[in-house]
Amino acid sequence: MYLQKDEEQILNGESGDSLQKMMEILVTLGKIYDAEYLIPIKSVQIAGVSYKTIGDAGLEWIEDIDAQVVVPSILNPMGMDRERWREMGISEDFYRKQIEILNVYRRMGIRIECTCTPYYLEDSMPCLGDHLAWSESSAISFANSVIGARTNRESGISALASALLGKTPYYGYHLDENRVPTIGIEVPFTLTGSDFGALGYVIGKVIGDCVPIFEFAPSTKPSDDDLKSLGAALAASGAVALYHVKGRTPEADRFEVPEEKIVVEEGEIRSVYDGSSEPDLVALGCPHLSIDELELAAELLRGRKVKRELWLCVSRYLKGKRADLVGVIESSGAKVISDTCMIVSPACDRFDCIMTDSGKALNYIPTMCQAEAVFGSFRDCIEVVLGEARDC
Ligand SMILES: C[C@@](O)(CCOP(=O)(O)O)CC(=O)O
Ligand code: SF4
Incomplete structure (x- = not known):
């Protein structure tokens, strides 16, 4: 060298x-x-x-x-x-x-x-x-x-x-040369919100450290937060460090979709939501929440009271910047936590079952927190802490 x-x-x-x-x-x-x-x-x-x-x-x-x-x-x-x-x-x-x-x-x-x-x-x-x-x-x-x-x-x-x-x-x-996709992933049905984390959880297990290029249905319009969840789960259940999404991510359109291709079935994604155990902690913010996610949490929790422990993990910087949203969220009894997360803090070890909207956390909770993990959408997670019925 x-x-x-x-x-x-x-x-x-x-x-x-x-x-x-x-x-x-x-x-x-x-x-x-x-x-x-x-x-x-x-x-x-x-x-x-x-x-x-x-x-x-x-x-x-x-x-x-x-x-x-x-x-x-x-x-x-x-x-x-x-x-x-x-x-x-x-x-x-x-x-x-x-x-x-x-x-x-x-x-x-x-x-x-x-x-x-x-x-x-x-x-x-x-x-x-x-x-x-x-x-x-x-x-x-x-x-x-x-x-x-x-x-x-x-x-x-x-x-x-x-x-x-x-x-x-x-x-x-x-x-x-190492940024060229090595496998195509076609997802011919609509994905929204936490489906992206579920997709990453399912596909990461199969493709290891490949560089996938996704082709989504035209009705699928991933936000940056959706892509954050997809990438986090792909890296946790697999070892994916880079992926592309046709028509969406900045380098994708330079590449052809490789011949080797996986076509995902809708049932594979739905089965990630199957768990029905009762969580004693609901944890959102793996990876740490964005402003948009904090806004959604505030909208769903405004004027309500949580009946179970709810943690929202966010950077100290964003917490300080949006003290208004944090105030609304915390008035419900939920905790906005900074500097840490449900995976790297020993504080989660005392819970038996943790519900999350994160495909990455779903992968790590059983080993890092020795707890059962159940998966739901962001809205479902918040409904569960508000005491509303869970459609499992
Ligand atoms: C699980 C993880 O997000 C957090 C734990 O990592 P560490 O304690 O920062 O080494 C690490 C990773 O996925 O890179
Ligand atoms: S495990 Fe913790 S550090 Fe890793 S992405 Fe999730 S919230 Fe972030």
Whole structure:
């Protein structure tokens, strides 16, 4: 792999042990994946923030790093809301460890907004063709597919190395040839709302890490939120980092639909909604909610009272920006939670059955929260907490 003179010097330890270690990580990755050289990146999103997922070993590893980030860098959700952790049932011990992790990242100059939807933050929205090093799988999928930016599926460690060096090895989804679709997915019936998460959940299991190109029925008109849900589920039940939608996503129309093709049947999508257990928690916002989703929740909850626990996960930034909507939602008894989510917080471990509108959460709840998961549309989820009958 070709390195510039200053990169060689960093690798030789002339800029200190921490940067040397980070350069070793990027060079090792570059060699494994046959990258010719490193390229500059515009921004970084770093996963591996929750004490629940990284533990003491992860904390010790980041604590040893003595360097500052050189490109805008932001964190993935941690294990608790930094203000409402007591109310969430988080222990003092967990709180202290989590704050230690946050402070280590803060000292490196990383923005300690903890969200998997950094693209909703006005100053963190990438552009078509931008090279990034992001590491939360739904954020990666949204950046690659809906925005047309370019990022590999970074680990928390490689993303941190990129944040401290401002570069990433030039391979994988940074290259044109790896962005070409490898399988066609035809969906000849109408999809709306949570159907996109259900589709991602079903198809991800079958296609692994392929690059699918979807052909939807003309009556199907996916919003950005629908595509966010589709990509999140595809990345969770499979390992899809990039997909295209004919006539909809920015790179799709450059490509032909490959000969290898799956035609989805409506029954496959409907069966995702089959669960009938009674949830003791309804959790929305995986990935974190958009303003449109917050608006819908406020409209459905205005003047009503919830009869079960309802959590809505959203970035602290959007929560602050739309305090009016948050006020309406919380007057119903629902909780608008920031910095964390139902998957990376240990607070969800006490529930037996969690209902969600997210294909991604449906995939992770059984293993990450040891709870049963049931799936419903956004509106159904809210109706369930308002005590209305569920049509299972
Ligand atoms: C499940 C996930 O969204 C969150 C947990 O990741 P972490 O704790 O940030 O490493 C990670 C992912 O899908 O990339
Ligand atoms: S809300 Fe979902 S997408 Fe976001 S970090 Fe949690 S599990 Fe990942």
